[in-house]
Amino acid sequence: MSEKLRESLSALMDDEANELELERVLSRIGDDQDLRSAWSRFNGARDALSGQPHGLSQLDISSQVSLALASEQGSEGSRWQRMMRPVASFAVAASVAATVVIGGQQLAQIGVGDDASRSVAAGVSAVGFVNSLGAMPVQASYGTRSAVPALRPATRTAYSELARQRMTRYSQEHAEHAALNTPQGLIPFARVPRITE
Amino acid sequence: MQHFFRTVGTLALLALGAAAQAIAAQSVVDAGCPAADAEALAWLDKMSRSSHEVDYRGVVTFQRGDDMQVMQIAHSVAGGSTSEQMTRLTGQGAQVERADHPLECLHPGHKLLQVGNNLQSGGCGIAQHYRFGVAEGERVAGRDAVRIMVEPRDMYRYGYVMELDRETALLLKTSTIGRGAKVLERFQFADLAYGQKDQSSAEVATVHRATHPNPGEAPAGQSVGLDWSPHWLPSGFTLTDAAAQGDRRRTYTDGLAAFSVFLEPLRGDIQPGEGMARQGSTTSYTRGMAVDGRPVLITVIGEVPVNTARMVADSVTQAR
Numbered sequence: 001m002s003e004k005l006r007e008s009l010s011a012l013m014d015d016e017a018n019e020l021e022l023e024r025v026l027s028r029i030g031d032d033q034d035l036r037s038a039w040s041r042f043n044g045a046r047d048a049l050s051g052q053p054h055g056l057s058q059l060d061i062s063s064q065v066s067l068a069l070a071s072e073q074g075s076e077g078s079r080w081q082r083m084m085r086p087v088a089s090f091a092v093a094a095s096v097a098a099t100v101v102i103g104g105q106q107l108a109q110i111g112v113g114d115d116a117s118r119s120v121a122a123g124v125s126a127v128g129f130v131n132s133l134g135a136m137p138v139q140a141s142y143g144t145r146s147a148v149p150a151l152r153p154a155t156r157t158a159y160s161e162l163a164r165q166r167m168t169r170y171s172q173e174h175a176e177h178a179a180l181n182t183p184q185g186l187i188p189f190a191r192v193p194r195i196t197e
Numbered sequence: 198m199q200h201f202f203r204t205v206g207t208l209a210l211l212a213l214g215a216a217a218q219a220i221a222a223q224s225v226v227d228a229g230c231p232a233a234d235a236e237a238l239a240w241l242d243k244m245s246r247s248s249h250e251v252d253y254r255g256v257v258t259f260q261r262g263d264d265m266q267v268m269q270i271a272h273s274v275a276g277g278s279t280s281e282q283m284t285r286l287t288g289q290g291a292q293v294e295r296a297d298h299p300l301e302c303l304h305p306g307h308k309l310l311q312v313g314n315n316l317q318s319g320g321c322g323i324a325q326h327y328r329f330g331v332a333e334g335e336r337v338a339g340r341d342a343v344r345i346m347v348e349p350r351d352m353y354r355y356g357y358v359m360e361l362d363r364e365t366a367l368l369l370k371t372s373t374i375g376r377g378a379k380v381l382e383r384f385q386f387a388d389l390a391y392g393q394k395d396q397s398s399a400e401v402a403t404v405h406r407a408t409h410p411n412p413g414e415a416p417a418g419q420s421v422g423l424d425w426s427p428h429w430l431p432s433g434f435t436l437t438d439a440a441a442q443g444d445r446r447r448t449y450t451d452g453l454a455a456f457s458v459f460l461e462p463l464r465g466d467i468q469p470g471e472g473m474a475r476q477g478s479t480t481s482y483t484r485g486m487a488v489d490g491r492p493v494l495i496t497v498i499g500e501v502p503v504n505t506a507r508m509v510a511d512s513v514t515q516a517r
Contacts, residue, residue, distance in 0.1 A: 155468055155470045156470070156472065158470070158472070159470045159471055159472025159483060159484075159485070160472040160473070160474065161472070162472050162483045162485075162494070163472040163473045163474040163481045163482060163483040163496070164472075164474040164481070166459070166481055166483050166494075166496040166498065167474050167476065167479070167481030167498060170457065170459055170481075170496060170498050171479070171481075171498065172405075173446065173457065174448065174455070174456075174457040174498050174499060176407060176408055176410075177410070177437045177438065177448040177450075177455060177457060178448075178450075178455040178499070178500070179293075179295075179407060180304040180306065180409070180410075180437065181304050181305055181306025181307070181437045181448070181450040181452075181455050182306055182450065182452075182453060182454065182455050182500075183241075183244060183245060183248060183306075183307075183310065183359075183368050183371075183452075183453065184368060184371060184384065185248055185270065185272065185281060185283075186270065186281055186282070186283035186293050186295065186407070187257065187259065187268075187270070187283065187384055188455075189283055189293045189405075189407075190257075190259040190266055190268060190283070190285075190384065191476070191477065191479050194289055194291075195285070195289060195291035195292075195293060195403055195405050196403065196405065197403055197404065197405050197406075
């Protein structure tokens, strides 16, 4: 892990990271073991310092998502097993990204049983504004321009990262079905970044 | 874009008189669907059938922005079933193959294109969702082509310009058209031969045997522990295969485009939000939200505009 990354990570922990530093960490955390372990060490240290038994590490979605992944891999779907393995690191990166954002910037004041966290988790406000976007369809037309809601920059970066990683992760399974149900035969597989067995 | 379609549409009208294609759907279209272009629909129908029933092999290029891939395609029919291969000739040495696909096995997307039957049952079929036009095509891979212009009637799908082999109706070239007449993606045959055996010498490291879900049968998979479903779909999209309760994926098609919806349950809370990534005509839209009070990640991936993906994701709730 470079000195620069360590600084970025530290800044993240102190809620002082700017968008550039956040992106730097997000883009590296998937394939940098050192960075991941530093992240969890820092997290643990901060919880210990703040003396919170239900500290931020409890909200470490990364381990939970990788647990979910592990149980998925343990199932009988052997094709899935093979398919998931190369992307498992992506999934971890994505969920760590989400944790970075939540842990670093949002959840400091959210404790267990806090009512505020429940309403945030229920996503009520978010659904509200997305609906309001859906109500202006004519202007949007079919195509590329779309109003992106003004989210906090850090959240937006993390979610763009999630969308990118999910594209990699799901494109082959989508292509399987597109190939049978659109006119181009097997050509939808050309959209898969890396075909796996 | 509209102007473009109108101009070519006029040409198509001129060409319509001259073209003497056998149009089974003609009278039905006149009766029930005045807006439908019967000639275009007849071509689409024929295209869908020929993609299964014709022996061919060739080299196809696939372009998205500055990126171009080249691949080899082979398709053969023997003893009532088809087998096909796609081999990447550039980049990753990978091959996708599907063998022993029964000829009579017709998936929902192709049923939507084989409009002859569809129109007789009273609907306008795919013509409800797209406007079609026919024009003189260009030469593609040395074959004379007929051009089918496909313009969406709503904002939930992309447009297409397709070139079909005048003789066999095989799809030789497709451009996917986004907002502002922008070409998002294009594939076309560079070389094509009919009725020849595949003699590929490409080196391949990965072979993926494409799965074949039975359209009427729910796939067996691990349940996400939540019975969910999108409650809004753009009109004309139907499920491609029966989804089991708690299945983490649903795929939908309108015959020309397809998108899939994936649900991942999270065991911890997540800050609600959304993000998207685009690659050519493919959109990936991910949204953190709660379904039935449980935090989940919804991802919509497919060849549809981001607005469509967002509205589908937004409509996901517990199945009722």
